Amino acid sequence: MIAEIGLAALWLAAALAVLQLAGGLAALRAGENSDLAALTRPAAVLQGGLVAISFAMLLWLFAITDLSVKLVAMNSHTAKPLIFKLSGAWGNHEGSMLLWVTVMALAGALIAGIERRLPEKTMQATLAAQGFVALGFYAFLLLSSNPFERLPEPVIEGLGLNPLLQDIGLALHPPTLYFGYVGLSVAFSFAVGALLTRNVTPDFARAMRPWILGAWVFLTLGITAGSYWAYYELGWGGYWFWDPVENASLMPWLAATALLHSASVLASRDALRVWTIMLGVVAFSMSMLGTFLVRSGILTSVHAFAVDPERGSFILILLGLYIGGALLLFALRAGTISEGERFSIASREGALVVNNVMLSAILAVVLLGTLYPLLTEAFDVRVSVGPPYFNPVSAVFVFPMLAVMAVGPLLRWRRDSWSRISREMALTGALLLVALVIFGVVSQVALLPLLGLSFAIALGVASFLPLRGRNLRRVPIAVWGMVMAHFGVAVALLGMASESAFSTERLAALAEGERTSVGPWAVELQAVEPIAGPNWTAMAARMAVxxxxxxxxxxxxxSRNFWAPAQQTTESVLVTRWNGQLYAVVGSSSNDGRWQVRLWWKPLVTLIWYGGLLVALGGILALIGRVRTDLKRRAAVRKGAARRLEMEKVS
Amino acid sequence: MKAKHQRLVLVLLALVALVGAALLAVYALRNQASYFYLPEQMQADPPAVGQAVRLGGMVAPGSLETLSDGITVTFTVTGREASAIPVRYAGILPDLFVEGSGVVAEGRLAADGTFEADNLLAKHDENYVPRELQEMSEHQAAEMAEETTVGLE
Structure with a gap:
């Protein structure tokens, strides 16, 4: 019964998405006050509620492990802890797509419920675009990946969840990224709505901005968490592998970062109109491309749940439909959007344009590197593209961007002179130079980590310079957000550069009682003992470090052996100090009774993820700042309206 | 500068940067992409010594040996034809690395003809197989067909 309620709610929601689309189209043809157009907002709100019910039903099925439902039987097991039963609901293809539409419909409901800044017609067109995108995913779910499908005969026990995914980080990682992807779908809908009604205004950018910020915060958190997960769970000691699946989350982030900055130009200065619209389309394209790469089975990884060509082509069709349609609309309408305000090169806008161009170039580099193996495979040449390509080529654009990041926030809008900020530029430049000399000449660090260390130090200081000479209590929250995010980038960069410049590794075969060392650490293997957990057994190497x-x-x-499903995993141990981490992995035993042990000492490596968290915190602060300004404005508008009413009564 | 000119300049700037990025990327991809070799390909047309490439094949049964330091292993990777490439790897073997199963080794060819692997990718579980190994079963089938058709012509 539960499964049937979920399925019925999903069908009803799909019907409402059609209504939402029709309402928006009616608004475009007959104006915003026609009967059908007036239904757009209520349809979006109701749709959000129905999908939420549907997803709640799926969670319930997993919580009680209803083995008559195919999805539960395939992906769950009665012996799992409750939290992993619940996370199993989205640790599979069907459930994760349902989560996607759930978040999307809730976002649609939210903008339908509260967004009042834009003209009603633009809002209805935006909701129609949102309905159109959602409709594709409903069709995908209902026609090719129904999560509520029943088995003809209930099974006695489920197949279990991939043990690599039985981890609290993994329970949270996919939803985080989905919130990010879906936030960008809202930005996309706003862009399409604005294009359809030719209404690209600062108000449009202000309405879109909280969604970009929110999406960007979630993407940042998702990437940071995913990177930490890969670091400690895979047992390879690396935090970023330029794996296509990682790139699939990085590309939307790069596009969202560019969009965030160009939207702030549009909101404050009414410039970069066409460019912002374009980035809105690109950012969501990257989300869709990411979904396609990960979910289609084109790439094999722990992220690809099922290799099913039908599903791959379905997502590809959706991708082509949305992106092709949006680009066509863009090509038809972009010419009719008038030019925005002018600005000089030495201005905040000028720096942000450079930032945008650099981010787009990095995006192009990552995109080409990710798609290249797929392209050559069509010609039967198999290649893999890894760090030797991505690191140096993206660095060509990253470092100029970091330089602009240090200077840009100091400049004024519209027109400024370099001489006004010459003191700050000299300070940053001097720091950079000193760091280059110290690490390059004295410590003999290799080029890329050397640049990384030096830029990180210079940028770390420069990111606080916009606060100079200001009364810190009166600095707007959004400015604190910017400072925090820029500082976070410097911190993460310092962690990455330090990890690659100063890490030491030790690989040894040790008998019980033997000692070894790595960096400043002394390590003694005391004993190797078998232990057992709820659904695994393991060999644990007790070491004193x-x-x-x-x-x-x-x-x-x-070294752990799971039995449902049968699989072996490496459980690494991390010892964290303020100045770095010791990373220990145990392998198999050799015939003479010695055990393979792999140890790393990674100075300052934790800064990578603290930096990521700071960046996300900066985004959250900016979001709070923007929303508060909006609430204040609303209160002022309400007060003004009330006073006007009173005045009319008096007179 | 008129607004129209400014827009033109911006568009040109963005185009130049993007085309530059694309050209640089294509150039780097041609040099930095690491090519995948089967043992027979590596024997017939070996890559330059020291160039990063990947080698994929079956771990020959009985060839896996641990050297006296306890961490360096050597084994032979064989392909469809009677080709065998010796591989050396220092590190912890992947979880499901066994003789007679498929493996992809990332590394480079040393001057003595041994493949020095930095990283081994083996089958993780039935859902996660390195892409190059997916066709391994076809590979085996071809081998079987070859063996069973000997003498029939």
Whole structure:
């Protein structure tokens, strides 16, 4: 019964998406006050509620492990802890697509419910675009990947969830990225709505901005968490592999970062109109492309749940339909959007344009590197593209962008002179130079990490310069957000550069009682013992590690065997100090009774993820600042209206 | 500068940067992409010594040996024809690495003809197989067909 309620709610929601689309079209033809157009907002709100019910039903099915439902039987197991039963609901293809439309419909409901800044016609067109995008995903779910399908005979026990995915980080990682992708779909709908009604105004940018910021915060958190997960769960000691699936989340982030900055130009200065619309389309294209790459089975990875050509072509058709349609609309309408305000090169806008161009170039580099193996495979040549391509080529654009990042926030809008900020530029330049000399000449660091360390230090200081000479209590929250996010980039960069410049590694075969060392750490293998967990057994290597002859700490990395489904995983152990992390992995035993142990000492590596968190925190602060300004404005408008009413009464 | 001119300049700037990025990317891809070799291809047309490439094939049964340091292993990767490439790898073997199953080794060819692997990709579980290994079963089928048709012509 639960499954049937979920399915019925999903069908009803799909019908409402059609109504929403029809309402928006009616608004474009007959004006915003026609009967059908007036239904657009209510349809969006109701649709959000129905999909939420549908998703709640799926969660319920997983919570009670209803083994008569195919999806539950294929992906769950009665012996799993409850949290992983629930996360199993989206740890598979069907459930994750349902999560996608759920978030999307809730976002649609939210803008339908509260967004009042834009002209009603533009809003209805925006909601129609949102309905159109959602409709494609409803069709995908209902026609080719129904999550509520029943089995003819209930099974006795489920197949379980891939043990690699049985992890709290993984329970949260996909929803986080989906919130990001879907936030960009809202930005896309706004862009299409604005194009359809030829209404590209600062108000449009202000309405779109919280959604870009929100999406961007979630993408940042998702990428940061995914990177940390890969770091400690895979046991390879790396935090970023330029894996196509990682790139699939990085590309929307790059586009969203560019969009965020160009939308702020449009909101504050009414410039970069066409460019902002274009980026809105590109950002969502990258989300769709990411979904396509990950979900179609074109790439094989832990992220690809099912290799099913039908589903791949379905997503490809959706991709072509939305992106092709949006680009066509863009080509037809872009010429009719009038030019925005002018500005000089030495201005905030000028710096943001450079930032946007650099981000787009990095996006192009990552996109080409990700698609290249797929292209050559069509000609039967198999290649893989990895760090030797991505690192140097993206660095060509990253470092100029970082330089502009240090200077841009100091400039004024519209027109400024370099001489006004010459002191700040000299300070940043001097810091950069000193760092280059210290790390390059004295420590002999290789080129890319050297640039990384030096730029990180210079940018870290420069990111606080916009606050100079200001009363800190009166600095708007959004400015704090910018400072925080820029500082976070510097912190993450310092972590990455330090990891690649100063890491040390030790690979050894140790008998029980033997010692080794890595960097400042002394390590003793004390014993290797078998242990058992709820659904696994493991060999745990008990080690005593001490930093710089200090107090020894006991750690026990494991090599784990799961039995449902049967699989082996490496459970690494991390010892975190303020100045870095010790990373320990145990392998198999050799015939003479020695155990393979792999150890890394990675100075400052944790800064990578703290930096990511700071960037996200900056986004959250900016979001709070923007929303507060909007609420204040609304209150002022209400007060003004009330006063006017009173005046009329009096007179 | 008129607004129209400014827009033109911006568009040109963006185009130049994007085309530049694309050209640079294509140039770098031609040099930096690491090519995939089967053992027979590596034997017939070996890559330059030191160039990063990938080698994929079956781990020959009985060839896996651990050297006396306890961490360096050597084994032979074989392909469809009677081709065998010796591989050396220092590190912890992937979880499901066994003799007689498929493997993709990332690394480079050393001057003595041994393949020095930095990284081994083996089958993770039945859902996660390195892309190059997906066709391994076809590979095996071809091998079987070849064996069973010997003498029939």
């Amino acid at each position: 001490s930093y710089d002859d200090g107090e020894p700490i006991e750690i026990a990395p494991q």
